[in-house]
Every structure is written in C-alpha cells, then in structure tokens.
Amino acid sequence: MKLIHNQAEWNPLWLNHLRTNQQIGLVPTMGALHDGHLDLVKKSRSTCEVTVVSIFVNPTQFNNPEDFQKYPKTLDQDLEKLEQAGVDYVFLPTEKVMYPFPSKLKFDFGDLEHVLEGEFRPGHFNGVGIVVSKLFHLIRPQVAFFGQKDLQQVAVIKRLVDDLSFDLKLEVVPTKRESDGLAMSSRNLRLNQEERQKALILFHSLEKAKAELFSGKNWLEIQRQIESEFEHEHVAKLEYFELIHPDSFETYSSFDSSQKSSVCISAFIGEIRLIDNMPIIS
Numbered sequence: 718m719k720l721i722h723n724q725a726e727w728n729p730l731w732l733n734h735l736r737t738n739q740q741i742g743l744v745p746t747m748g749a750l751h752d753g754h755l756d757l758v759k760k761s762r763s764t765c766e767v768t769v770v771s772i773f774v775n776p777t778q779f780n781n782p783e784d785f786q787k788y789p790k791t792l793d794q795d796l797e798k799l800e801q802a803g804v805d806y807v808f809l810p811t812e813k814v815m816y817p818f819p820s821k822l823k824f825d826f827g828d829l830e831h832v833l834e835g836e837f838r839p840g841h842f843n844g845v846g847i848v849v850s851k852l853f854h855l856i857r858p859q860v861a862f863f864g865q866k867d868l869q870q871v872a873v874i875k876r877l878v879d880d881l882s883f884d885l886k887l888e889v890v891p892t893k894r895e896s897d898g899l900a901m902s903s904r905n906l907r908l909n910q911e912e913r914q915k916a917l918i919l920f921h922s923l924e925k926a927k928a929e930l931f932s933g934k935n936w937l938e939i940q941r942q943i944e945s946e947f948e949h950e951h952v953a954k955l956e957y958f959e960l961i962h963p964d965s966f967e968t969y970s971s972f973d974s975s976q977k978s979s980v981c982i983s984a985f986i987g988e989i990r991l992i993d994n995m996p997i998i999s
C-alpha cells in the first residue's frame with residue numbers, strides 16, 4: 718500500500734494504470750474508519766483493479782466549528798485497516814494541497830440543499846460539492862463509492878456528476894450497522910456509554926416507522942408519534958424525521974407505495990449529531 722500526498726506523486730502512477738487499462742476505484746472518506754468504510758473498500762476491490770482511499774477532514778463542509786475540531790482522528794489505525802483490506806493507495810492531502818487558496822466556489826443544488834441536511838447544515842453540501850469535485854479531478858477514478866448512510870449526499874453527488882459531466886460511475890453501498898442496529902459512523906466514537914445506548918432511538922424510530930407504514934398507518938401520525946417520543950427522551954433531541962423521495966428529496970405528507978421512498982432522521986444524542994435513514998420502497 719502506497720501513501721500519496723499530491724497530484725505530482727499520483728500522476729505517473731495514474732498514467733501507468735491507464736496504460737495497462739486498469740480501472741481505478743475511489744473511496745472518499747474523512748478517516749476514523751469503521752467496517753462501513755471497509756464495505757466500500759471491499760466493493761471497490763471487487764469492481765476495480767486499483768483502489769484509492771482518500772482521507773481528508775474537509776473544513777469547508779463543516780457548519781459547526783466544534784464538530785470540525787472534535788472530528789475523530791485515528792490515522793495509524795486507519796492505515797492498518799486499509800493495508801489489511803488490500804487497498805492499493807491512500808491519498809492523504811494536506812489542507813494546503815486541497816485548498817491552495819480559500820475556495821469561493823458556490824454550487825446550487827436547488828431544492829436538494831434546502832431540506833433536511835441542507836436546512837440544518839447550511840453550506841454543508843457546498844463544501845461537499847467542492848471537495849468531491851477536487852477529489853474527482855485529482856484522482857480521476859472510473860468508479861467512486863459512497864455510502865447509503867449519507868443518502869442526501871448521494872443525491873447531491875449524483876447531481877454534481879451529471880451537471881459537471883464527470884466521466885465516472887457512482888456506486889452506492891448499503892449502510893453497515895452494529896449488531897444492535899446502530900448505523901456505523903465515525904462520530905459514534907464520541908458517544909459515552911449512556912449516549913451509545915440512547916443512540917439506538919434513531920434506528921428504532923426508523924424500524925417502527927417502516928413497520929407502521931406497511932401496516933397502513935398514516936405518515937403524519939407516525940411522524941407526530943416519533944416527535945413526541947423524542948420529547949420524552951432528555952438525552953436525545955430530534956432535528957428532523959421525514960419521508961422523502963431518495964433522488965429529489967421531495968418530502969411526502971402521505972405514503973404512496975407506488976413511489977420510491979425512504980425515511981430520514983437526524984438527532985443530537987448529547988452533543989453528537991447523528992443521521993440515519995431506511996429505504997421503504999426502493
């Protein structure tokens with residue numbers, strides 16, 4: 718496994734792979750790697766001859782400075798996991814490499830960026846759009862892998878790839894969960910023991926909503942019931958609980974089994990903000 722830090726180091730390697738007709742898969746991450754990330758790596762290794770994992774905690778996508786400062790960093794363990802997983806290259810750019818000067822780029826993802834994550838994290842998808850575009854230009858993969866856990870990010874990146882005509886294929890990998898159902902997430906490392914237990918409320922709310930939708934209960938009633946359950950839970954604070962179309966992120970006020978739909982949730986558990994989602998009709 719080779720570490721690369723900038724485009725000058727990557728270019729000759731990239732050219733060699735291009736000449737020998739080897740497909741390059743890119744797995745963009747912010748580090749603090751868990752088995753969810755490793756599922757993306759596995760998928761890349763089974764799809765492409767060459768796998769590049771990038772690790773960069775991107776400042777421009779953080780709307781909350783404390784969230785950025787406290788984002789978990791476990792580089793030594795990350796590199797061990799990636800080596801064991803058979804990764805070919807790890808791209809470890811510094812902030813200077815990614816942002817030689819402060820980026821003033823502005824993306825407009827339309828309605829997609831005004832709801833859910835876009836509404837609660839102003840500027841977040843602009844930062845994601847900038848850094849993902851840069852990673853695509855720097856690494857030039859044929860395939861890029863993203864997790865379904867960040868469902869709205871997937872919708873934004875699909876739009877980005879179509880709008881800017883990036884010549885690559887996107888692969889979306891299902892959410893990996895702990896044995897009790899909690900979606901794996903780097904930020905889980907920041908939960909204390911009590912919060913780790915309470916964090917299950919996200920998964921349980923999604924499961925309940927799915928079961929009740931299929932039993933014919935009205936969506937708005939389900940939503941109200943979950944909101945009221947959160948009000949009785951002092952460690953957890955709900956931000957949103959919505960039934961949406963997974964491509965447009967249009968929010969639904971009723972369930973229609975002939976339409977694609979997912980339920981998305983975001984909540985603070987103590988000071989840690991977590992997100993999760995569940996496909997209802999895919």
Ligand SMILES: Nc1ncnc2c1ncn2[C@@H]1O[C@H](COP(=O)(O)OP(=O)(O)OP(=O)(O)O)[C@@H](O)[C@H]1O
Binds near residue numbers: 747757862865890900
């Ligand atoms: N549980 C998971 N299952 C599958 N893919 C995941 C999971 N968690 C994250 N990913 C994907 O891994 C990629 C890198 O994500 P990132 O490094 O932000 O990790 P994260 O666990 O989502 O961290 P956090 O949610 O705390 O920001 C993204 O495409 C993300 O969707």
Ligand SMILES: CC(C)(CO)[C@@H](O)C(=O)[O-]
Binds near residue numbers: 747
């Ligand atoms: C795609 C990404 C690596 C961009 O910084 C990040 O948003 C993430 O880890 O999901």
Ligand code: BAL
Binds near residue numbers: 778779
């Ligand atoms: N996995 C999404 C990255 C973020 O929360 O900023």
